[in-house]
Amino acid sequence: MKRYGLIGKKLGHSFSKRYFTEKFASEGIADAVYELYELPTIAELPQLWHQKPDLVGLNVTVPYKEEVIPLLDELDEAAARIGAVNTIKISAGRTIGYNTDYIGFRTSLEKFYPVTEGSNAIVLGSGGASKAVCAALEDLGINYTILSRNPEPGQLNYSSLTTELLQQFPLIINTTPLGMYPDTENCPAIPYQALTAAHYLCDLVYNPEETLFLKKGKEAGARTINGLEMLYGQAEAAWQIWQNR
Structure with missing residues (x-):
């Protein structure tokens, strides 16, 4: 076995x-x-x-x-x-x-977001999942800024994300566990009232399938995607590694 x-x-x-x-x-x-x-x-x-x-x-x-x-x-x-x-x-x-998070995320993002070199993204969180996301963004030529509760040099804290600043970032990626079951009433502290139909919200959380982060984005007209496709992609890539394929 x-x-x-x-x-x-x-x-x-x-x-x-x-x-x-x-x-x-x-x-x-x-x-x-x-x-x-x-x-x-x-x-x-x-x-x-x-x-x-x-x-x-x-x-x-x-x-x-x-x-x-x-x-x-x-x-x-x-x-x-x-x-x-x-x-x-x-x-x-x-x-x-x-x-394999890198593989799963990149594949999912390329299907969801009209990737153009030089576009800007905000990455919410600076943990292990964030590192894979940032590597994928770099390889796709997407500029990014990390928001963190404890920002390092070059990063921002959540209070720095103003309504005006948010307009410069069409792609927003949540790599934190905020909103994950059972804490489904939580969401990242960003100015949701500034979101528009030009924004794309990507949440790595997949349980629930629609987090409060995504729900608020959808209500503002933004396009949204959860982490299920990334989950399947990274899981299949892991299986291939385990099977020496």
């Missing part, structure tokens, strides 16, 4: 187990199982590996996409560049970190 799974701090929001369980059933894969592993701290990951020696692949979600890196034996070149890991392959006793 090959064991796969997802690690994170709280996993009640996750669709990953259902996604892979249905995939195994539909493709007639009888020797695989996918489980959820809630870890209070990332320091408990080596114990999980010891307890589950048949683990061959893991997905990684918040808040461990960056914290997991020091525990790995090796990083894929793309994951090293991005600085975050959401997929781990375990082979011959070695752990290798990859980032």
